[in-house]
Amino acid sequence: MIPEATVARLPVYLRALTALADAGIRTCSSEDLATAAGVNSAKLRKDLSYLGSYGTRGVGYDVDYLRYQIAREIGVTQDWPVVIVGIGNLGHALANYSGFRSRGFRVVALLDADPERHEEIVAGVPVRPFADLEAIAREHAVAIGVIATPAGSAQDVADQMVAAGITSILNFAPAVISVPDGVDVRKVDLSIELQILAYHEQRKAHEHARVDADDHGAAALAVGGDA
Amino acid sequence: MIPEATVARLPVYLRALTALADAGIRTCSSEDLATAAGVNSAKLRKDLSYLGSYGTRGVGYDVDYLRYQIAREIGVTQDWPVVIVGIGNLGHALANYSGFRSRGFRVVALLDADPERHEEIVAGVPVRPFADLEAIAREHAVAIGVIATPAGSAQDVADQMVAAGITSILNFAPAVISVPDGVDVRKVDLSIELQILAYHEQRKAHEHARVDADDHGAAALAVGGDA
DNA sequence: AAGAGTTTGTGAATGGGAGAACAAATCACC
DNA sequence: GGTGATTTGTTCTCCCATTCACAAACTCTT
Ligand SMILES: NC(=O)c1ccc[n+]([C@@H]2O[C@H](COP(=O)([O-])OP(=O)(O)OC[C@H]3O[C@@H](n4cnc5c(N)ncnc54)[C@H](O)[C@@H]3O)[C@@H](O)[C@H]2O)c1
Ligand SMILES: NC(=O)c1ccc[n+]([C@@H]2O[C@H](COP(=O)([O-])OP(=O)(O)OC[C@H]3O[C@@H](n4cnc5c(N)ncnc54)[C@H](O)[C@@H]3O)[C@@H](O)[C@H]2O)c1
Numbered sequence: 403m404i405p406e407a408t409v410a411r412l413p414v415y416l417r418a419l420t421a422l423a424d425a426g427i428r429t430c431s432s433e434d435l436a437t438a439a440g441v442n443s444a445k446l447r448k449d450l451s452y453l454g455s456y457g458t459r460g461v462g463y464d465v466d467y468l469r470y471q472i473a474r475e476i477g478v479t480q481d482w483p484v485v486i487v488g489i490g491n492l493g494h495a496l497a498n499y500s501g502f503r504s505r506g507f508r509v510v511a512l513l514d515a516d517p518e519r520h521e522e523i524v525a526g527v528p529v530r531p532f533a534d535l536e537a538i539a540r541e542h543a544v545a546i547g548v549i550a551t552p553a554g555s556a557q558d559v560a561d562q563m564v565a566a567g568i569t570s571i572l573n574f575a576p577a578v579i580s581v582p583d584g585v586d587v588r589k590v591d592l593s594i595e596l597q598i599l600a601y602h603e604q605r606k607a608h609e610h611a612r613v614d615a616d617d618h619g620a621a622a623l624a625v626g627g628d629a
Numbered sequence: 630m631i632p633e634a635t636v637a638r639l640p641v642y643l644r645a646l647t648a649l650a651d652a653g654i655r656t657c658s659s660e661d662l663a664t665a666a667g668v669n670s671a672k673l674r675k676d677l678s679y680l681g682s683y684g685t686r687g688v689g690y691d692v693d694y695l696r697y698q699i700a701r702e703i704g705v706t707q708d709w710p711v712v713i714v715g716i717g718n719l720g721h722a723l724a725n726y727s728g729f730r731s732r733g734f735r736v737v738a739l740l741d742a743d744p745e746r747h748e749e750i751v752a753g754v755p756v757r758p759f760a761d762l763e764a765i766a767r768e769h770a771v772a773i774g775v776i777a778t779p780a781g782s783a784q785d786v787a788d789q790m791v792a793a794g795i796t797s798i799l800n801f802a803p804a805v806i807s808v809p810d811g812v813d814v815r816k817v818d819l820s821i822e823l824q825i826l827a828y829h830e831q832r833k834a835h836e837h838a839r840v841d842a843d844d845h846g847a848a849a850l851a852v853g854g855d856a
Numbered sequence: 857a858a859g860a861g862t863t864t865g866t867g868a869a870t871g872g873g874a875g876a877a878c879a880a881a882t883c884a885c886c
Numbered sequence: 887g888g889t890g891a892t893t894t895g896t897t898c899t900c901c902c903a904t905t906c907a908c909a910a911a912c913t914c915t916t
Contacts, residue, residue, distance in 0.1 A: 407904090409828050412828070413818075417820075433863085444905055447864065448865080451866070458912065458913095459863050459910070460861085476831075477828055499718065505820040505823070506824065507827075570827075570830050586830075588826060592728070593644075596729075596773065597640040598640065599798075600734075600773070601704055603797050606811070632873070634873060659894070669875065674893095684893080684894055686881040687881065688882065688883070
């Protein structure tokens with residue numbers, strides 16, 4: 403049983419290993435890989451220890467071997483079929499995204515409720531009616547669905563996906579969706595990320611204001627610290 | 630000092646409150662809001678307690694009042710100017726995204742290194758040369774930058790952003806970027822999210838296989854449990 | 857073959873967040 | 887004005903994750 407926090411970092415390690423392999427590096431230490439992945443080396447080693455003992459003390463890790471082991475653990479040694487629902491601005495970008503194929507996923511269908519969008523072909527895949535979801539999902543044994551519709555439709559789309567046998571959903575719509583037990587949902591939310599940045603940005607601004615005030619001889623001792 | 634986990638949820642509460650307000654609801658309990666935000670009500674109350682005491686015991690929270698307080702805490706009562714670098718598939722979708730304006734952000738510039746993209750106008754904003762970054766960032770006092778270039782350019786773009794005075798970066802490129810202290814980076818990574826889903830999907834499949842085997846009378850006792 | 861130098865894997869300590877549970881505060885009603 | 891119902895704010899406990907630190911294991915040199 404691998405901790406959730408570790409699972410979330412394995413894809414980062416996988417990418418870093420791929421970059422190292424592309425650079426012709428065949429062996430790396432936990433320190434090297436940690437730097438490439440942007441984490442602490444102790445954390446990296448502990449994470450890898452959950453998978454097994456794939457390194458060699460005094461030497462490090464074989465890049466290709468470790469890469470295969472992580473890919474196997476994640477489950478991306480074969481391709482996963484994926485459907486995308488909502489082929490608007492974002493849906494088009496996702497459909498055109500070449501990184502899907504190279505990272506273990508294959509877009510088998512693009513679906514949209516708007517009849518005007520049907521017959522359009524995006525990145526070689528035709529846009530089909532949303533009503534075809536279940537047939538397509540069953541035919542290709544699709545387990546993963548991506549929601550790129552407006553927020554108001556997200557719950558309905560999720561319900562239909564679940565009914566079609568999809569058990570993992572990636573939701574780009576800014577809406578909380580509820581699903582039965584056994585179905586995983588992850589969300590990607592631009593506005594939330596920006597607002598988190600804005601919060602910290604605002605704190606930096608306040609901090610600067612305080613420091614500036616100090617510089618100008620204001621009553622520094624009267625201003626409380628951060629702690 | 631608000632815990633990071635709480636900061637990450639405040640935007641979710643803000644969105645839920647906006648939805649409640651749009652539905653004409655003027656007062657809500659922590660239970661109501663927690664349901665709308667998809668969290669536990671105890672967690673919600675504890676989160677809100679870091680901001681202050683904005684509820685009324687026995688009654689609940691005034692939707693508009695709480696919404697304003699959270700918006701103020703996050704820092705989205707005024708608009709933050711934002712620049713987007715890399716106006717390809719994803720950059721176009723982001724530039725066209727209407728959710729920016731309504732959530733406290735204003736796209737002041739779109740930048741791309743490719744001269745062919747210049748003179749193009751996306752969502753009313755012209756695409757300008759990447760070299761103009763510093764001038765534009767200084768002019769509009771831009772603190773937040775979005776990277777939507779290929780991974781290979783991400784570090785370079787980040788360096789230029791930092792040099793231009795940007796102190797918060799949202800990175801869509803699948804690359805680890807390093808920045809000086811005082812600069813915040815958040816990443817949005819489609820492949821990582823899909824791979825996390827794939828991991829759990831694979832585990833579900835194994836679990837089903839095990840249960841199926843049991844159903845068919847295989848040696849259940851000989852199969853190890855999960856623990 | 858032995859010792860010096862590396863690097864992994866992991867036990868132990870620390871820190872932070874999640875959730876249960878309850879006292880304090882408010883309202884509605886009489 | 888008093889009583890019961892409701893809901894917040896907070897305390898306490900537990901659990902997970904991060905980090906430190908080091909023994910075990912390996913390589914290279916002499
Ligand atoms: N564009 C972005 O950069 C961006 C960024 C962050 C989040 N988002 C979110 O992603 C979602 C999509 O954004 P967009 O800009 O592509 O919107 P869009 O309006 O361009 O596209 C939405 C598409 O979904 C389709 N659709 C609507 N209801 C549907 C249904 N029930 N079933 C199937 N298809 C349906 C529409 O026909 C349309 O083609 C929105 O929720 C948006 O908030 C977008
Ligand atoms: N398209 C998607 O749905 C999607 C999804 C997830 C992640 N991503 C990531 O987002 C990034 C952009 O994806 P895309 O599909 O839009 O790619 P794209 O190739 O369509 O667009 C990239 C744009 O960046 C510009 N660019 C390149 N180097 C630059 C530089 N140094 N300075 C300024 N501009 C530069 C290019 O001219 C191009 O216009 C990639 O890193 C990709 O991996 C995209």
